[in-house]
Amino acid sequence: MSIVLLSILKSLALIILLLTGFAYLTYYERKLLARFHVRRGPNRAGPFGLLQPIADAVKAIFKEEIVPGHVDKLIYIVAPALSLIPALVIFAVIPIAPDLRLGGFTLQFHVADINVGLLYLAAIASVATYGIILGGWSSNNNYALLGSLRTAAQMISYELPFGLLLAAIILTTNIGREAGTLSLIEILNQPRPWWLWLWLWLAFPMFFITMLAESNRSPFDLPETENELIAGFQVEYGGIKFALFFMAEYISMITGSAIMATLFFGGWRGPFADPGTWYGPIVGFGWFFLKVVALLFVYIWVRASVPRIRYDQLLQFCWKVLTPLSIGYLVLTALIVVFVG
Amino acid sequence: MTSADYLPILILILIAAPFAGIAILLPSVLGPKNPNRMKQEAIESGMIPFADARRRFPVQYYMVAVLFIIFDIEVIFLFPWAVSLNQLKIFGLIEMGVFLGILLIGYLYVWKKGAFEWE
Numbered sequence: 001m002s003i004v005l006l007s008i009l010k011s012l013a014l015i016i017l018l019l020t021g022f023a024y025l026t027y028y029e030r031k032l033l034a035r036f037h038v039r040r041g042p043n044r045a046g047p048f049g050l051l052q053p054i055a056d057a058v059k060a061i062f063k064e065e066i067v068p069g070h071v072d073k074l075i076y077i078v079a080p081a082l083s084l085i086p087a088l089v090i091f092a093v094i095p096i097a098p099d100l101r102l103g104g105f106t107l108q109f110h111v112a113d114i115n116v117g118l119l120y121l122a123a124i125a126s127v128a129t130y131g132i133i134l135g136g137w138s139s140n141n142n143y144a145l146l147g148s149l150r151t152a153a154q155m156i157s158y159e160l161p162f163g164l165l166l167a168a169i170i171l172t173t174n175i176g177r178e179a180g181t182l183s184l185i186e187i188l189n190q191p192r193p194w195w196l197w198l199w200l201w202l203a204f205p206m207f208f209i210t211m212l213a214e215s216n217r218s219p220f221d222l223p224e225t226e227n228e229l230i231a232g233f234q235v236e237y238g239g240i241k242f243a244l245f246f247m248a249e250y251i252s253m254i255t256g257s258a259i260m261a262t263l264f265f266g267g268w269r270g271p272f273a274d275p276g277t278w279y280g281p282i283v284g285f286g287w288f289f290l291k292v293v294a295l296l297f298v299y300i301w302v303r304a305s306v307p308r309i310r311y312d313q314l315l316q317f318c319w320k321v322l323t324p325l326s327i328g329y330l331v332l333t334a335l336i337v338v339f340v341g
Numbered sequence: 342m343t344s345a346d347y348l349p350i351l352i353l354i355l356i357a358a359p360f361a362g363i364a365i366l367l368p369s370v371l372g373p374k375n376p377n378r379m380k381q382e383a384i385e386s387g388m389i390p391f392a393d394a395r396r397r398f399p400v401q402y403y404m405v406a407v408l409f410i411i412f413d414i415e416v417i418f419l420f421p422w423a424v425s426l427n428q429l430k431i432f433g434l435i436e437m438g439v440f441l442g443i444l445l446i447g448y449l450y451v452w453k454k455g456a457f458e459w460e
Contacts, residue, residue, distance in 0.1 A: 007349035011356045065368045069381040070393060081361035088357040092350050112349040119420055120350075140393050149402045156409040163416035170423040180424040240368045244361065312459030315405065319457040323412075323448075327441070330419070337426055338434050 010111045015088055022250045023053035028293075029300050036304035056243075063239030068139075071236060075138035080237065080244035083131020087251040090124040093117040094258050095185050097268050097285040098275035109268075109281060110185060117183040118166050121259060122159070125214060128252065129155045132216075135245065136233030147232025150222050150311060157318040158213035158220075164326035165207050168333040169263055172196055175337060188267045199336065203329055204264050206322060208298070211256040213318070215249060218303035222311050257295035258288075265291050404456050415444050 027042065027050070034041030042049035067073060097109035114120060129152060136148020173180040173187055175196060181187060192200075213220040222232075229235070234245050261267055268284035275284075309317070418440070426433050451457070 003345075003348065004352065007352040008356065010349065011353040014353070015357060015360060061367055062371050063368055064372045064374060066376065066380050077365060081358070081365055084361045084364075085354065085357050088360075089350065089354055092353050111353055112346060114346045114350070140395065142393075142396075145396075145398065149398055153402050153405040156413070157405055160409065160412050160416065163413065164419070167416060167419040167423045170420065171426060174423075174427040177427065179427050182420070182424060239372065240364055244364060315459060316457055319408075320452070327445075331441070334426065334434055334437065338430060 007111065014091060014111055018088055018091060018251050018254065019247075021254050022247050023057065025250050025254060025296065026056070026246075027053050028296065029303075032297065032300045033304055036301075060240045060243040065240075066238055068236055070140045072138035072140060075134050076236070077241070079131050079135030079138060080241045080248075081131070082134060083128060083248040084244045084251075086124045086128040086131070087248040087255065090121060090128075090252075090255050091258065093120050093184055094255070094262055095188060095267060096258075096288050097281040098273055100278075100281045101276050107281075109285070113183065113185050115181070115183050117185070118170060119182055121184075122163055122166060125162070125252075126156075126159060128248065131248065132233050132245070135237065139233070139236035141236050143229045143231075143235045144233050147229050147235070151216065151233055154213060154216070154220065154222060154314060154318075157315055158210045158322075161206060161318065161322040161326040162210040162214060164323070164330050165203055165210065168203060168326070168330045169200070171330070171333045171337050172200060175340075184262050184267075188262060188269065199333070200264055203326075204260070206326060206329070207260060207264070209322065211260065212299070212302065213314075215252040215256050217249075217253065217299055219306040219308045220314060221308060222314060253296060253299055254292065257292045257299070260295055261288060261291035267291070401459055408451060408456060411447070412444070415440075 030052075031041040031049075042052040045051040045055045067076065092111040093114060095108070095110040099109070100107040132151045132155075133148045136144040136151065139145075169187075170180050170182060172192070173190060175193070177190065181190075212218075216222075234242055237245060268288040270283070270287035272279070273284035273287050274280045419437070422429070422433060422437055429436070
């Protein structure tokens with residue numbers, strides 16, 4: 001029973017954390033983009049505009065609800081939830097701080113420790129596609145249809161290099177152990193030799209590109225190109241339903257950064273983040289937070305500097321460049337694991 | 342490892358789902374309600390909509406989906422192999438080499454056929 005209670009508390013904490021993260025990520029992005037454009041960004045609501053996300057949320061809730069006459073009502077209403085729920089749920093297997101031990105009680109800072117963690121990430125990330133596809137299709141609008149078709153093709157195409165690179169990372173967990181692991185918690189607890197870090201970082205740019213495409217971020221934001229499709233799949237959505245799609249996109253950015261921080265940069269690990277001490281979790285979460293914020297900065301930096309690419313280039317880049325590259329990386333990793341590790 | 346490990350995920354879903362549901366239903370309680378005909382129309386940048394979206398679309402999207410299914414299943418086969426490569430050693434390497442080789446032929450065939458081209 002206590003496991004259930006603990007899980008409920010952890011789930012609530014995680015959802016609150018992610019939503020706050022989302023709210024301040026929008027602020028962070030607007031501020032940063034403003035700086036890239038030599039503007040000031042939001043600075044009216046509260047000190048430094050810090051209350052802006054809250055004002056936006058209140059506004060979204062009090063908007064009139066419009067359900068256009070030509071849409072597929074049920075799917076149209078359910079679709080935003082379908083895209084938000086996977087975004088919230090995917091974070092469950094990511095450890096955000098080292099364990100806290102108080103007497104005989106151990107508090108772990110992740111919602112679930114399952115032995116197929118990475119597979120779970122890949123699976124839930126695929127489910128997230130449904131919300132966008134169904135939202136665009138049920139809108140019964142030409143722009144929305146094109147947007148959702150593009151999303152479908154883009155997200156499933158980039159899942160391929162994503163999966164291949166994940167497989168390569170799983171391969172590296174074989175080194176120095178009896179067998180590999182899919183659990184993010186175990187991956188973090190396992191020491192890696194220095195050359196393995198270098199080899200992993202070689203895959204980081206590829207992985208980052210697939211994460212950009214998976215979360216529909218610029219320069220891969222073709223599902224919502226405003227100059228050709230107005231807003232793509234979400235053109236018929238307004239108010240809170242639009243906000244939920246927005247939330248899903250931003251939370252998937254946070255999740256993407258968290259995954260990359262965990263796989264490539266040691267997650268909560270850092271100086272003074274010692275498991276088992278009273279200050280360990282605080283310092284560990286601090287490191288994790290810093291790494292995630294730094295990666296989010298790169299997301300926004302890319303958005304501010306790279307122009308959007310054409311749709312055929314997007315798919316060809318995935319199938320003709322990224323996929324062969326990740327297959328090559330996978331094969332080399334396998335050779336390294338068998339002959340060196 | 343038992344199915345109890347997945348209980349927290351179920352709980353998380355059960356908490357996340359009502360949250361999304363409430364968020365969707367809230368504006369219909371709190372927001373103003375004055376619908377009119379113009380608000381109900383499809384958005385086409387101010388033009389009068391001339392057709393709905395239940396229509397044909399380029400077959401390329403379908404091609405991508407079919408290719409995805411083939412190659413994504415390949416990736417799923419890679420996962421258990423990747424976990425146990427330390428036990429399989431060279432045998433696993435050759436085994437997966439054959440599997441990947443066959444798929445690679447298919448991949449090159451698809452490439453030559455121009456499935457990745459986009460008009």
